[in-house]
Amino acid sequence: MSDPTVPPPVTDGRSRLLGPVEVRELAAELGIRPTKRLGQNFVHDPNTVRRIVKAAELHPDDVVLEVGPGLGSLTLALLPAVAGVHAVEIDPVLAARLPRTVAERAPELADRLVVTTADALRVRAADLPGPPPTAIVANLPYNVGVPVVLHLLAELPGIRRGLVMVQAEVAERLAADPGNKTYGVPSAKLAWFAAARRAGSVPRAVFWPVPNVDSGLLAFDRRDAPPGDRVAVFAVIDAAFAQRRKALRSALSGWAGGPAAAEVALRAAGIEPLERAERLDIAAFARLAAARVPAAT
Template sequence: MTDEQSRLLGPAEVRALAGELGLRPTKRLGQNFVHDPNTVRRIVRAADLTPDDVVLEVGPGLGSLTLALLPAVRAVHAVEIDPVLAARLPMTAAERAPTLADRLTVTTADALHVLATDLAGPVPTAIVANLPYNVGVPVVLHLLSQLPQLRRGLVMVQSEVAERLAAPPGSKAYGVPSAKLAWYASARRAGPVPRAVFWPVPNVDSGLLAFDRRDPPPGDRAEVFRLIDAAFAQRRKSLRSALAGWAGSPAAAEDALRAAGIDPSARAETLGVEAFAGLAAARARSSQGH
């Protein structure tokens, strides 16, 4: 058994830790723990990390992925909402990776509300996480908004969520999550994850989503996101109709769409984030002119 293999958690170690903590994984917190060393090694490889990276891990749970990350990067920030799990994680690192345990910082917090100021030590440059199924999209969008130094990420989410987040304009899965993620980053699917590597076994398929930060289009993000929400709230309608409330009237929506070079009869799923940003800017110019 190599040092690396002895460090990582297998099914027996995961169940032993859970038993020690009296842990029963909850659906409310989206807890499904990875117990397969090959899977966490694959995730770390796919994340394309460098030894200088500082990783933010959300929902580390019992530490399966954490232990695989520690040898690969300069530091790991683990954000865990469950105080029992958060208290045990540094001990697990000290027991199974004693020479690397000082690279780990654990913060007990809800990742949906965590801010840069909540994270002590070096600033995270990458997200690598097995995200709870029920909050995958809002967590990714929140962290990208709050941590501008995050350059890339690899997250495990429900397979259909990965499909939606990576979907390009014009595709069936394209919608609010894909358009908003595109404001921050380019995204792609990075492979499936079998159900059998989790305990308990989930009743949905999982997949990996990779993304790389890019410069956002010009414009006010909050206004562009309001526009995206309005456009997709009635996605079967033409943008002239769907955006009547946002613009003030169907005629005002049509004027803004034409000013932005967009066909008023088009639908929301045909627009990329740059087009939404251009439309928001056209509407702002029109409003200032009145």
């Protein structure tokens, strides 16, 4: 990967990007049939990947972490815009082919790419050689989109912003504010790390194979977490939403050690005991975690 401080400007060029014919040819060469297990739906529309790169608002000195690059459609669009792309691919066949695809279609950008064969849910900062990532841009597998985003934000503090493509309803939940009917565990936990917003929709027709669900873009910007221990805060979020229809005094009974103890913690955190989980922002959950009285031993 080249020095991220002085990346030379490169225009993307229309010939370097993958279209429907190139995607199918690459898949046939590799003997790949996209699998639901790995959430493989390959983007084959150059205009879509250009749009994603533009919406990501990347800087020339950014190092992008791309999860699940697949055949390289998005990778080829990212490389001209940033100092480097670190692609994490779980499929060893795809991971092995990606550097050659870049070398064939954009040889002047090949030194900006690093590929790691790994599961993004288990990857650690130490697994990623070179400059640390500053942004995430990815077409995430539908079945692991939320845990991947949360894991990477926790593991890689240098990531300042991101744009990910996920199932449309997942994007809606992740971007939801307190009080919204779709606000829940994913949105509350993401709010610990970042401010999120919807950034558009993606039509099904740009994928091969065509998925049976709609896709959406989610953008986020890192912000300072509230005071407190993340593990403890996430535990109270899980407990509160496990029985989201109940008032918090009841919903948090098991977490606190009984309804009375839950009420004490809630009042200490400045929260009405009859409030419901979907009304609390991440700062309130942090105050609540801090107010819990440990059970006597």
